[in-house]
Amino acid sequence: MIEEKAYAAIVGVGQTRFGELFDRSLTGLVLEAGLTAIKNAKIKRDDIDAMFVGSFIPAILNNQGLIGAKLAEELGVDIPIYRCESACSSGGDAITLAVQGVMAGLYDIVVAGGVEKMAEGDPVNALKAAASETERVHGNTFTSLYAQITRRHMHLYGTTREQLAMVASKNHRHAKDNPYAHFRNQVTPEQILKGSFVAEPLTLFDCSPISDGGAAAIIVSPKLAKNFKDPVYITGFGKGSASLNLAARKNIAEIPSTKIAVKRAFEMRNKRLPKKTISDINLAEVHDCFTIEELLAMEDLGFCKKGEAGKIVEKSFKKHEGDSHVIYHTPKGDVLFNPGGGLKAAGHPVGATGIRQLVELVDQMRGTSGHPAPVKSKMALSHNIGGTGGNAVVTLYEVE
Amino acid sequence: MIEEKAYAAIVGVGQTRFGELFDRSLTGLVLEAGLTAIKNAKIKRDDIDAMFVGSFIPAILNNQGLIGAKLAEELGVDIPIYRCESACSSGGDAITLAVQGVMAGLYDIVVAGGVEKMAEGDPVNALKAAASETERVHGNTFTSLYAQITRRHMHLYGTTREQLAMVASKNHRHAKDNPYAHFRNQVTPEQILKGSFVAEPLTLFDCSPISDGGAAAIIVSPKLAKNFKDPVYITGFGKGSASLNLAARKNIAEIPSTKIAVKRAFEMRNKRLPKKTISDINLAEVHDCFTIEELLAMEDLGFCKKGEAGKIVEKSFKKHEGDSHVIYHTPKGDVLFNPGGGLKAAGHPVGATGIRQLVELVDQMRGTSGHPAPVKSKMALSHNIGGTGGNAVVTLYEVE
Numbered sequence: 001m002i003e004e005k006a007y008a009a010i011v012g013v014g015q016t017r018f019g020e021l022f023d024r025s026l027t028g029l030v031l032e033a034g035l036t037a038i039k040n041a042k043i044k045r046d047d048i049d050a051m052f053v054g055s056f057i058p059a060i061l062n063n064q065g066l067i068g069a070k071l072a073e074e075l076g077v078d079i080p081i082y083r084c085e086s087a088c089s090s091g092g093d094a095i096t097l098a099v100q101g102v103m104a105g106l107y108d109i110v111v112a113g114g115v116e117k118m119a120e121g122d123p124v125n126a127l128k129a130a131a132s133e134t135e136r137v138h139g140n141t142f143t144s145l146y147a148q149i150t151r152r153h154m155h156l157y158g159t160t161r162e163q164l165a166m167v168a169s170k171n172h173r174h175a176k177d178n179p180y181a182h183f184r185n186q187v188t189p190e191q192i193l194k195g196s197f198v199a200e201p202l203t204l205f206d207c208s209p210i211s212d213g214g215a216a217a218i219i220v221s222p223k224l225a226k227n228f229k230d231p232v233y234i235t236g237f238g239k240g241s242a243s244l245n246l247a248a249r250k251n252i253a254e255i256p257s258t259k260i261a262v263k264r265a266f267e268m269r270n271k272r273l274p275k276k277t278i279s280d281i282n283l284a285e286v287h288d289c290f291t292i293e294e295l296l297a298m299e300d301l302g303f304c305k306k307g308e309a310g311k312i313v314e315k316s317f318k319k320h321e322g323d324s325h326v327i328y329h330t331p332k333g334d335v336l337f338n339p340g341g342g343l344k345a346a347g348h349p350v351g352a353t354g355i356r357q358l359v360e361l362v363d364q365m366r367g368t369s370g371h372p373a374p375v376k377s378k379m380a381l382s383h384n385i386g387g388t389g390g391n392a393v394v395t396l397y398e399v400e
Numbered sequence: 401m402i403e404e405k406a407y408a409a410i411v412g413v414g415q416t417r418f419g420e421l422f423d424r425s426l427t428g429l430v431l432e433a434g435l436t437a438i439k440n441a442k443i444k445r446d447d448i449d450a451m452f453v454g455s456f457i458p459a460i461l462n463n464q465g466l467i468g469a470k471l472a473e474e475l476g477v478d479i480p481i482y483r484c485e486s487a488c489s490s491g492g493d494a495i496t497l498a499v500q501g502v503m504a505g506l507y508d509i510v511v512a513g514g515v516e517k518m519a520e521g522d523p524v525n526a527l528k529a530a531a532s533e534t535e536r537v538h539g540n541t542f543t544s545l546y547a548q549i550t551r552r553h554m555h556l557y558g559t560t561r562e563q564l565a566m567v568a569s570k571n572h573r574h575a576k577d578n579p580y581a582h583f584r585n586q587v588t589p590e591q592i593l594k595g596s597f598v599a600e601p602l603t604l605f606d607c608s609p610i611s612d613g614g615a616a617a618i619i620v621s622p623k624l625a626k627n628f629k630d631p632v633y634i635t636g637f638g639k640g641s642a643s644l645n646l647a648a649r650k651n652i653a654e655i656p657s658t659k660i661a662v663k664r665a666f667e668m669r670n671k672r673l674p675k676k677t678i679s680d681i682n683l684a685e686v687h688d689c690f691t692i693e694e695l696l697a698m699e700d701l702g703f704c705k706k707g708e709a710g711k712i713v714e715k716s717f718k719k720h721e722g723d724s725h726v727i728y729h730t731p732k733g734d735v736l737f738n739p740g741g742g743l744k745a746a747g748h749p750v751g752a753t754g755i756r757q758l759v760e761l762v763d764q765m766r767g768t769s770g771h772p773a774p775v776k777s778k779m780a781l782s783h784n785i786g787g788t789g790g791n792a793v794v795t796l797y798e799v800e
Contacts, residue, residue, distance in 0.1 A: 390469020
């Protein structure tokens with residue numbers, strides 16, 4: 001049923017280790033990931049009809065534009081290669097553009113990739129390109145904008161720094177056995193709370209790191225999927241926009257683009273398949289660039305009402321003390337967020353993140369992960385946002 | 401016939417004036433173009449399902465990424481907005497991604513836009529992002545790479561500086577009545593030859609300028625086209641890649657990606673419609689970032705054999721002395737290149753160029769141009785390349 005109604009199928013995945021990879025080049029990272037995905041899918045390089053690569057600021061950090069041509073050169077191919085950018089959701093854009101190309105009937109086998117090489121130049125200043133000019137002239141860094149969101153959430157809903165620390169501690173716990181993760185060390189909420197402030201109330205441990213890395217997936221038309229082992233189907237996606245400026249939003253303690261994106265994703269899915277809702281999701285990759293964003297994701301994706309996420313995290317974290325994973329017990333059912341450590345611990349090479357989320361979910365759903373989650377999932381979701389939510393992409397993954 | 405078999409239809413176009421627009425903002429430029437296109441198509445802002453915007457280096461020159469969110473904010477919309485980048489062909493990518501979205505059945509009415517605000521910061525150095533690291537470390541600017549291509553073409557085929565000067569002089573002549581053009585002044589081949597060298601043998605007048613500007617088009621699904629006045633159909637497109645490094649190519653006096661792109665465009669078209677070839681094109685927008693590139697385009701698109709373009713330009717230029725336009729008389733028939741002045745005289749705000757080419761052709765084909773060309777065209781072509789040809793996009797336009 002799903003096979004016939006899906007929009008596309010993922011048949012191969014790959015990623016590099018995430019971290020400070022000073023000896024690696026920008027395109028070398030996405031090539032490594034791409035070649036791993038090609039091998040994983042058991043296809044040949046020449047089978048690929050097109051590529052879609054997400055990357056945020058290679059022009060600033062690596063002085064490099066036109067990375068499509070660099071990839072064409074290194075792979076020795078002349079196929080269409082698109083680069084897309086929407087800050088931290090550039091990878092999510094690459095997935096959805098790849099699926100659009102397949103849906104258009106133009107390509108049968110495509111690569112969706114993502115890459116960022118951030119540990120050179122001045123990444124903290126460069127990241128301000130994801131904010132608006134108005135925000136930059138007031139001296140905001142990217143972290144300070146999320147600090148304002150956090151303060152507002154605390155003020156409106158009573159969210160505590162302890163609850164945020166539990167998100168970070170949980171994601172480090174999930175990364176413990178993930179060989180690709182930037183951070184596999186374990187941190188307790190107490191240690192996190194004692195971290196130095198980057199922008200109050202966010203400490204160093206509330207922030208995802210500056211990482212290098214690449215990730216890639218082989219996406220094929222549904223009719224080809226049966227020729228591959230263990231395909232994971234894309235049954236819907238949604239992309240939403242919101243104002244770049246936080247000041248232009250009604251409530252900065254929510255991400256309106258997330259709400260629109262998840263709505264569109266389920267609409268696209270349910271147009272073709274028997275209705276499912278957020279309650280059917282028991283595994284998700286959500287965009288925890290800062291700890292507060294994991295709470296916002298839980299709320300804005302619809303797992304609970306606005307303002308409830310902090311308490312759900314606290315209760316679930318305490319319940320799973322000593323367990324390998326923390327499952328969130330939400331009003332919409334039990335769900336595991338970020339089984340590989342999320343952006344917080346797996347790392348956040350900006351353009352690669354949306355694809356890394358897909359790779360993690362596919363490995364978990366296929367049962368091929370080196371760090372298996374204690375959840376069997378038939379339907380999972382990835383949530384990838386750009387900037388402070390000016391863009392959001394939600395993608396739905398299913399297996400028969 | 402075309403209406404039923406086309407992949408998409410253009411029903412509205414708009415562009416800003418091109419030039420040094422110090423008082424305008426990056427997103428303001430593309431908004432002006434977009435609102436003009438919306439008005440031209442007689443639609444409402446809320447009719448738009450998605451946007452695709454090409455831009456090269458706003459992150460370097462304007463410190464701005466995530467321009468989709470900035471546009472969403474200024475327009476007050478929450479639709480999917482994609483940004484794509486392939487250096488100077490970012491606009492061409494936006495057109496083809498917009499058509500892919502329509503072909504996928506996801507969107508009925510989309511905007512393809514492009515923008516660049518280059519007259520701030522250090523554009524000459526920033527443009528090196530379109531070259532490879534290997535080329536940059538040897539001190540190449542973008543012009544010096546094209547100077548090497550020019551020298552090679554002269555060496556292999558006897559092309560002369562006089563022939564190149566005729567390209568520039570012709571394009572200034574075509575821009576004379578174009579109110580949007582960066583340069584409307586007239587220059588003779590003699591003046592051009594006396595210009596100061598930027599990178600020998602290219603003088604200042606062989607180079608397209610550093611411009612600010614935006615352009616936009618409303619693209620709809622073919623089934624909607626009949627509801628609009630004078631639609632122009634997109635009947636095919638092709639996108640090809642080549643090595644970023646010139647040194648990795650067999651012959652630097654040709655652009656392999658152009659050859660692939662035009663082949664793919666006609667294959668896509670002829671799969672659905674009675675066969676046509678390059679001989680059926682009598683109007684074209686070609687990517688004359690430097691004068692040599694107009695010769696390369698004539699050859700690589702297939703209007704003549706490799707090495708013949710210089711002599712065709714010379715003969716045609718002399719034949720049309722005193723005429724408002726220079727029509728090229730090629731072995732594949734008569735064709736008018738760059739009726740609005742091309743990149744050379746109309747200007748080259750990088751991300752906007754591919755869309756400006758489309759706007760120019762649509763206005764000419766509809767008969768709504770303020771500077772009408774002495775050619776009635778039923779089938780036209782645009783040719784937009786990135787960098788020194790690491791990417792190329794060819795699009796075919798037809799009317800009933």
